Amino acid sequence: MGHRGRPGAGRGRRRQRDAGGRQPAALWQAGLAQSRFRLPWRSRGVTEQLGPGDVARAAALLRQGALVGFPTETVYGLGGDATDGKAVAGIFAAKGRPHFNPLICHYPSAEAAFAGVRADDRARLVAKHFWPGPLTLVLPRLAACRVDLLAGAGLDTLAVRVPANPLALELLRQVGRPVAAPSANRSGAVSPTTAAHVLEGLSGRIAAVLDGGPCPVGVESTVLDLTGKGPVLLRPGGVPAEAIEALLGRLGRALPIAAAAATRSLRSPGMMLSHYAPGLPVRLGATEVAPDEALLAFGPALPGAAITWNLSAAGDLTEAASRLFAGLRWLDAEGGARGCARIAVMPVPESGLGAAIADRLERAAAPRG
Structure with a gap:
């Protein structure tokens, strides 16, 4: 399955171009043009309440880029199309999640889950015993993986699982794409185990909730890191x-979060001071740019950079979040090829998703040990 068309990816609008006047390949492939992003249900502010017979409706909403709460055997998840950067950014916005922690991607089968990651014998053994079930595996991400970089917080790993809830499995089969789904609650709140719990925190902020009754396990999945020699x-x-x-x-x-941040020795959700650090040094708070710098812009771009990637020409923070990791990687690769000295980053407002963007950029600019 390829990427579907997304709002703003053409349709008569002028697409963003690089310094040479061409459409950047990474941008074209991701289908992310410079348009102001609007979730289709926000104008209504209504969350649909769906029952077990409405799986097709829930799947259609997910394929359209909407957010849907759905039951698993552990807790209710807040689902979004993991291949759609704008949908993934919407998850962080809906939850008020303060950092771009990696999200768990859900699949209907082990075969589907392993399609975008490198699964060794250990992964296949535990999957055989515990999938479908409340186990998440962190595995090396393949270059051809279709999951948007934002879902994995820019890491070269991906967290995957196959839930045991029959309604969830049917939903995932009908969506036909990986579904990123943290717990369906506002950040910091208690994880929801009923559809009513989801509505208490997210009503009006998401498109729908699929009611499958109470979750039998009631605690989140076990997360197992199999990216190193020993399982962690x-x-x-x-x-x-x-x-x-x-x-x-x-x-x-x-390791405890503080120790892991200090040593940068553990690649795990939310525990590294620097997740994906570009090869080029990163300079924050740029108000002017030199000819030997690659520019990560927000709003009207500063003139004079060797190359530019604009997070959002319209100043839309949700669009900016969806383009952050792809932009850093593109500027790092193209800037390095063109001999740029560093990546200069224009200021981003630290409100809403801007706080998470700023946090990620601070990690990218952290001193290298």
């Missing part, structure tokens, strides 16, 4: 660590 338990959850150790042997344990 990042988060305890619905699958006991002892059950995994019976298959793989002793599990390593994640």
Whole structure:
């Protein structure tokens, strides 16, 4: 399955072009043009309440880029098309999530889950025993992976799982794309285990909630990192660590967040000071730009840069969030090829999603150890 067309990707609008006047390949492939992003249901401010017979409606909304709460065996997830950067950015906006922590991508089968990651024998063994079920695997991301970079917080890894809830599996089959889904609650609130809980926090902020009754497990999935030589338990959850150790042997344990940030030794959700750090140095707060700099712009771009990637010419923070990681990677690759000295970053307002964008940019600009 290829990427579907997205709002603003052409339709008579002038597409963004690089310094040479051409449409950047990464931008064209992602279908992200410089338009002001608007979620189609926001003008109504109404969240549809769907039942088990409305799976097709929920799947259609997800394919259109809308956000849908849906049940899993653990908690209700806030689903968005993981291949659509604007939908993923919408998840962070709806939750009020303060950082771009990696999101878990949900699939209807192990075969589908492993299509975009490198699954070794350990991954296939635990998947055989615990999928469908409350286990998330963090695995190396393949170059051909269709999941948007924002869903993985710019990391070269991806968190994947196959839920056990039959309604969720049917929804995922009908969507036909990876679905990114953190818990369907406002950031910092208690995770929801009923559709009513979802509506308490997100009514009017998402397109729909698919009511599948109470979640039987009630705690989030176990998260297992299989990117290194030894398996590491990042988060305890619905699958006991002892059950995994019976298959793989002793599990390593994640460092406390403060220690991991200090040492930058652990690639895990929200624990690294610097997630994806570009090869070029990053200069924040640029109000002017030199000819040997690549520019990451927001709003009207500063003149004089060697090359420019505009997060949002219209100054839309949701669009900017959806284009952040792709922009950093494109400027790093193209800027390096053209001999640029650094990436200069224009200021982004630190309100709403702007705070998360600023946090990510500070991590990208952190001193290299």
